[in-house]
Amino acid sequence: MSFPRQQARTLRFTLGVPRSFEVSPDGGRVAFLRGRDGIDTATCLWVHEAQEGTERVVADPRALGADDENLPPEERARRERLRESGGGIVSYTVDRAFTRAVFTLSGRLFYVDLVGERAEPRELPAATPVVDPRISPAGDRVAYVSGGALRVLDIAGAEADHGDRVLAAPDGDGVTWGLADFIAAEEMGRYRGFWWAPDGSALLAARVDESPVGRWYVDDPASPEQEPTALRYPAAGTANAEVRLAALAVPSSAEFRAAGAPEPVWIDWDREALPYLATAGWTTGPDGSPTAVFSALSRDQRTLTLFGADPVTGLAMETRTEADGVWVELMPGVPAHTGRGDLVWIGRENGTGERRVFVGGRAVSPADVYVRGVVDVDGDRVLYSGSPADRPGDISLWLLDPETGLSSPVELPGHGCSASPDADAHSGLRSGRLRGGTLVVQHRSMEFAGVRTLVIREADTETRRGTGSIASFAEAPDLPDPRVEFWRAGERGIPCALVLPSWYRDDLRPLPVLMAPYGGPHAQRVLRARGAFLTAQWYAEQGFAVLIADGRGTPGIGVEWEQEVHLDLASGVLEDQVTALHDAAERFGSLDVSRVGIHGWSFGGYLAALAVLRRPDVFHAAVAGAPVIDWRLYDTHYTERYLGLPQDDPGVYERSSLLDDAAGLERPLMLIHGLSDDNVVFAHTQRMSSALLAAGRRHTVLPLSGVTHSPSDPTVSENLMLLQVEFLKDSLRGDA
Incomplete structure (x- = not known):
């Protein structure tokens, strides 16, 4: 089987890899998602017993009649924002005691008991289609969204309908409750729209009104009998959705029948x-009462404020403000709170320097570590990820010791991983989950293929009681081991990787x-993990020296490096x-710089088109996949962070747009774009093609019918790779 076909049918070798971990409070059990083999798209829910090292399937979608073709539009949109291309059970939630889990399949609601080895999943009589169900902390109720309304039902209800009740319903066209708006899910990393209070007495919920947002239409010419899909797309400089926040008391089914749903308590x-609701959730106050916590961001993204709010009165009080003269970065995993109630935050001291992890106002991460996000908080222990200042391609886990106030990198015992943080085998990419002293670590490295998942018991002690593992069923790539050289290029120290053919x-x-x-x-591509270079190695085997460079604007190095693209997404x-490229040519004699192609997707597609348009003396052919061509057509939050409002300085947008460069095209250019793309809409490629045609410039357009921003169909994915290689070889042959 060819590598392109194998990569396509395994969804880039992600099928069969365990993911989405939840750990019981005592650390004894781990729930996770995984298919039964490396091509199984019907993802199952499993439980791993940490002490015995055994595991079992607790929910198999095939036994429940799952049909991934029959998904509600809201769920399809949610998966698109998550870049979720798998099927079966793609997400789930567990209660605080780890006794039950809930999930949805084909718009239907299910729960399963996690205690007892023979528990069978059961369907609950929810209003369909069900979107984003979440179990209450006590495990007795489920909240979910259906038809834009936020609903709750009882798992063990005596009534036939389990007391299914509406807490908040749409009160106008374009209004939804409990769902993340487009900008939150696509750009801010917030995929949820409601949150259970710690005691289960209330829900914090977002009310989204999309009516101010301009209506766009995504069409599929291959199906002329279908109406175009209408979507609300907030293009740069235009109106966003209006997002409000409310606390909703959750009455019992008897209370609801007697008095109906309580009025929402608006958080003002x-x-x-x-205007941007960045994060939301809860913490517990000193007196044990739940307190709503949320953060809000200014339109210019230079001010981020954290609030605490009383769910009874709706009164919100500012607790922290982060300000930056360029932009404030929204960091994963924060805000959070320790068991003592201390705020866990990531920010810059007085708005300068690098980002640090703060606990209770005190910086606890080393000054020379590039902080990437808080991974988990268990009691007073904080697990976060970061990279050493001199190794941006390594992502390690760091654990804060609350007794000493010091944090240190998590060492991985055995499994080919050295305990020395300076050893090459210790490098790579790591993510994890911590509960009850049990740490689940996923490790990727250049030293081995795929992903290794370790379950380390009593990970916060020096002795550690034991280390187990959760197997990956992913297929091994039918490809030689990546042949990669790493270095930092030029005076700026640009992280680079050169991939050569094995032969x-x-x-x-x-x-x-x-x-x-x-x-x-x-997005960072120069990473210390074999999986990051599989596609590059295949292209290398076809006869290319593949060069990957993470220039300014990419993460991993520092704040100033990231902010150097401000007001100019093209030049730098x-x-x-x-x-x-020039640095690599000086270092390695294997590069023929008279034949240079470039390809990329999304921003990489923009960069590929930019390269042949503005530097045809260096780049001789380009393949631009789903490229942003005119930044006025991209969304508010992303674009305005870097370029500001188009009405304030149109020149900034013109300098980063590619439309005015069309008349100067001298080199072969292939544009690839999904016609159903609702992130970078097809209008980008259409307008570029029209401008090239008007200028009489030859080019190639490959439209993908029914394909969104991330092609997932195996046949399409396979043939895209083959067609790109053919185009690049033909285009560069003339420059030989």
Whole structure:
């Protein structure tokens, strides 16, 4: 089987890899999702017994009649924002005691008991379609969204309908309760729209009104009998959805029948100054009462304020403000609170320097660690991820010791991982989950293929009682081990990786170069993990020297590095790709810089088109997948963070747009775009093609019918790789 076909049918070798871990309070059991093999898209829910090292399936979608073709539109949109291409059980929640889990399949609601080995999943009579169900902390109720309304039912209800009741219903066209708005899910990392109070007495819920947002239409010409899909798309400089927050008391079914749903308690803050609802949740006050916690961001993203709110009165009080003259980065995992009630936060001291982890106002992360996010908080122990200042391609886990106030990198015992943080085998990418002293760590490295999942008991002690593992069923790539060279290029120290064919020798003719960047904010490609280079290695085997460079704007190095793209998304990122290419050519004799191609997707597609348009002296062919062409057509939160409002300085947008460059195209350019893309809409490629045609410039357009921003169909994914190779070889042959 060819590698493109294997990669496509395994969803980039993610099928069969355990993920989405939940750990019981005592650390004895771990729930997770995984298919039964490396091509199984019907993801199952499993439970791992940490002490015995055994595992069992607790819910199999095939036994429950799952049908991933029959998903409600809200669920499809949620999965698109999550870039979730798998099927079966793709998410679940557990109660505080780890006794029950709830999940949805084909818009139907199910729960399963996690205690007892023979418990069978049961369907609950919820209003369909069910979207984003979440179990209450006590495990007795489930809240979910259906038809834009936020609903609650009892798991063990005596009534036939389990007391299914509406807590909040849409009160206008374009209004929903309990769902994340487009901007929150696509750009802010907030995929939820409601949150249970710690005692289960109330829900904190977002009311989203999309009526101010402009209506766009996504069409699929292959199905002319279907109406175009209408969506509310907040393009740069236009109106966003109006998002409010309310506390909703959750009455019992008897109370609801007697008095109906209580009125929402609105949480008020200055939404004109801080319109973006960035995060929301709960904590417990000193007297044990639940307190709502949320953060709100200004439209220019230079001010982020954290609030605490009384769910009874709705009164919100500011507890912390983060300000930055360029933009404030929304960091994963915060705000959070320790068992003592101390705030866990990530920010810059007095708005300067690098980001640090703060607990109770005190910086606890080393000053020379690039902080990536808080991973988990268990009692007073804080688990966070970061990279050493000199190794941006390594992502490690760090654990705070509450007794000493010091944090140190988590060492991985055995399994080929050295206890020394300086050893190469210790490097790689790590993510984890911590509960009851049990730490689940997922480790990726250049030293081995795939993902290793370790279950370390009493991980916060020096002795550690034992280490187990959860197997990955992912297929092994039918490909030679990646042949990768890492270095930092130029005076700026640009992280680079060069991937060569396994068969290449120094006495052979230099190879044409294929640059494969993302090159933009929020994505890093030069990482110490084999999985990051599988596609690059396949392209190398076809006869290319594949060069990947993470220029300015990409994460992993520092705040100033990320902010250097402010008000210009074109010049700096392109200059860094050129610098990396020239540096690589000086270091390695295997590169033929007279034949240089470049390909990429999304921002990488923008960068690929930018390269051949503005530097045809360096780049000789490009494949641009789902490229942003005109930043006026991209969304508010992302675009305005870097370029401001288009009405304030149109010149900033013009300098980063590619439309005015169309007349100067000299090199072969292939544009690939999904017609159903609701993130970077097809209008980008359509307008670019029209501008090229008007200028009489030859180019290639490959429209993908029914495909969104991330192609998931195996046949489409496989053939895209084959067609790109053919185009690049043909285009670069003339420059030989």
